[in-house]
Amino acid sequence: MVIVSTPKTKKPMWSQPGPKALKSSFPPPWSPGWTRNPKISSNAKECTFENMMFKHTVEHPEITHNDMLDKIISKDLTKTIGSLNKELMEEIALSFESIWGTDTENWKEVVVWDTMIKTIARTANRIFVGPELCKNDDYLESCVKWTRAIQISGAILHTIPNFLKSSLAWFVTIPNRRERNRSMKYTLPLVTQRMTDMERKRLDPSWEWEEPNDTITWLIHDSQTRTLPHEKSAEGLAYRLLLLNFAAVSTSAIGVTSAIFDIFSSPVSSHVPEGIYEECSRVLSSEPNGVWTKTGWGGGHRIGEEG
Numbered sequence: 523m524v525i526v527s528t529p530k531t532k533k534p535m536w537s538q539p540g541p542k543a544l545k546s547s548f549p550p551p552w553s554p555g556w557t558r559n560p561k562i563s564s565n566a567k568e569c570t571f572e573n574m575m576f577k578h579t580v581e582h583p584e585i586t587h588n589d590m591l592d593k594i595i596s597k598d599l600t601k602t603i604g605s606l607n608k609e610l611m612e613e614i615a616l617s618f619e620s621i622w623g624t625d626t627e628n629w630k631e632v633v634v635w636d637t638m639i640k641t642i643a644r645t646a647n648r649i650f651v652g653p654e655l656c657k658n659d660d661y662l663e664s665c666v667k668w669t670r671a672i673q674i675s676g677a678i679l680h681t682i683p684n685f686l687k688s689s690l691a692w693f694v695t696i697p698n699r700r701e702r703n704r705s706m707k708y709t710l711p712l713v714t715q716r717m718t719d720m721e722r723k724r725l726d727p728s729w730e731w732e733e734p735n736d737t738i739t740w741l742i743h744d745s746q747t748r749t750l751p752h753e754k755s756a757e758g759l760a761y762r763l764l765l766l767n768f769a770a771v772s773t774s775a776i777g778v779t780s781a782i783f784d785i786f787s788s789p790v791s792s793h794v795p796e797g798i799y800e801e802c803s804r805v806l807s808s809e810p811n812g813v814w815t816k817t818g819w820g821g822g823h824r825i826g827e828e829g
Contacts, residue, residue, distance in 0.1 A: 574676040578691035579698060582761055584752050590744055591762055591769075598740040599649070606649060606735075607814045613648045613656065617641040634782055639666055639775040646770045650737040650763055651712060661708045665767040668701035672768060702764060709760040717742055717756060737766065 571577070571586065580586055621637050623630060643666055647656035655661055675694045679687055682694075716738050723729055733739050741759045752758035785794050809818045 574672055575679045575687075576676075578679055578687055579672050579675045579695055580765075581699075581702070582752065582758070584750075585758060585761055586765065588750075588753065590741070590748070590753060591765060594737065594740050594744060598744075599737070602735065603649075604815070609648055609653070610645055611814050613645045613653075614641060616657075617644045635775065635779050638779045638782075639771065642774045642778070643767070643771045646767065646774070648736075650766055651709060652734050652736045652738070655708055655712060658708065661705060664701050664704035664708075665764065666771060668698065668705055668764060669768045669772045671695075671697040671701055673772070702761075705764050705767075706757075706760050709763050710756060713738055713742075713760045713763075714756045737763065 574580070576586055577583065617640060618637070621640060622632055640662065643662045644656050647662065647665070650656070651661075675691075675698055678694050679691060682690055716733075719731055720733055720739070720742055723731055723733065738759070741762060745754045745759060748754060785791060788794065805818050806812060806814065809815055
């Protein structure tokens with residue numbers, strides 16, 4: 523069952539999943555009861571596949587319906603994310619310096635959405651592809667534009683009758699393939715080289731090389747336990763990196779941008795930023811070596827999970 527909650531809903535609605543499923547919604551106060559009901563399930567993944575028309579807009583259905591990325595996110599990323607705070611904060615700081623500059627004397631006009639999408643893409647790819655490629659503007663732009671191309675082509679295909687979708691999809695998704703090629707121009711050689719290095723290290727443990735702690739390494743380790751060609755090929759793993767960008771970058775940028783606009787458009791906007799800054803400064807000063815930790819992020823009333 524697909525469930526979406528919106529504040530303006532007056533009565534609950536629901537539907538069974540499928541190509542003709544309704545987009546269902548019910549009031550927020552009803553959410554806890556519905557989500558605890560074992561007979562009801564909320565499948566955001568399948569809903570995304572349908573809304574974005576993945577059947578036509580994204581290549582390799584054998585990859586999108588495979589569980590490799592789900593396991594990487596739930597296992598490796600969840601386990602490791604707390605130890606990568608230093609690296610993530612470094613990329614966030616460098617990104618803001620690059621976009622906003624370091625001039626503290628003069629005002630500068632900035633675009634919130636552009637800042638957030640670039641910063642989040644760079645920070646997420648620090649985990650996905652490592653510290654070198656995550657700073658490559660052309661690569662980051664290709665990931666962002668590929669995500670946007672999927673969204674646009676999906677919206678266009680929703681307006682086309684079903685009997686014409688398959689025939690017209692190839693033309694509608696030309697930008698998708700262009701940006702895919704642009705992105706994989708960087709990731710495919712990187713994945714191929716990483717696979718070579720990891721195999722060499724396996725055969726020669728004395729070789730002075732340490733595998734990076736990033737998503738490419740996690741994908742390769744997982745692929746070694748699998749048998750299907752798309753689970754073991756460099757092309758299949760590189761394409762999964764692109765799918766991770768679709769899942770991580772756009773949604774996060776929308777959430778952060780909306781939060782910023784909500785804060786600065788609220789009646790108490792003059793006090794909220796000061797409070798957040800004060801809390802961040804206070805919590806950070808008590809952190810080991812002045813570096814954010816997972817505990818620190820959850821330790822404040824405004825920036826923590828309960829804030």
